[in-house]
Amino acid sequence: MASGTDEAYLAYVNGRTGALRRMAFLLCGNEHQADDLVQETITKLYARWPRISAVENLDAYVHTMMVRAFLDEKRRGWWRVLLGSPPDRAAPVAGAAEDRTVLRAALAKVPPRQQAVLVLRFLCDLAVSEVAEILGCSEGTVKSQTSHGLTALRKILGERVPAPRQGGAR
Structure with a gap:
């Protein structure tokens, strides 16, 4: 990627990370899973950035990517079998x-x-x-x-x- 598009990508991600983490946490209900979901989303976004950086409503596009990643993870679910359930938290x-x-x-x-x-x-x-x-x-x-x-x-x-x-x- 050219440095100009890298800068645009970094500016977009830095400006939206808080909102993306909030949405991911609301979807997952777990901070660690939310961080993973955000990371997966922004990684996919980086790979597609040259093609989609000029999309009319980029936020909606990224939200769609995140929701689809969340739904895909829910469908897979195999990691729960391997890792078991998360530790109990204090009431x-x-x-x-x-x-x-x-x-x-x-x-x-x-x-x-x-x-x-x-x-x-x-x-x-x-x-x-x-x-x-x-x-x-x-x-x-x-x-x-x-x-x-x-x-x-x-x-x-x-x-x-x-x-x-x-x-x-x-």
Whole structure:
């Protein structure tokens, strides 16, 4: 790669790393897996940078890459057999941290595509159209996956799941 494109790539990645780590953590729920997901995404981005650096909405393209990498990892899952489950962590003290832990555990039990839709819609606060673009599906599919995902969460959590935030028509 020419040094000019390297500089553009580094500027893009340095400017977006925080947001990418946040999205990856919201998808994975684990800091180490999130770091791996970000690393995988920016590595693939580097390999494709000369072709895609001029894409109209580069952030959406990178988000799509990350979600696809996340879904691929969920499909593979073989590493869990080799490594076993992660070590137990200390129980949270109380309050919001406990709610986040419970919600994260419940979200991990939802099918991966529904999990991705819920994270993108409610934790990353993306519109239905943006999620559809990232996942490469119709807006109707995003809406039905959202509905099915919320239903699954309600079954897992009972009445503990909070109602989605009410905002404008998104």
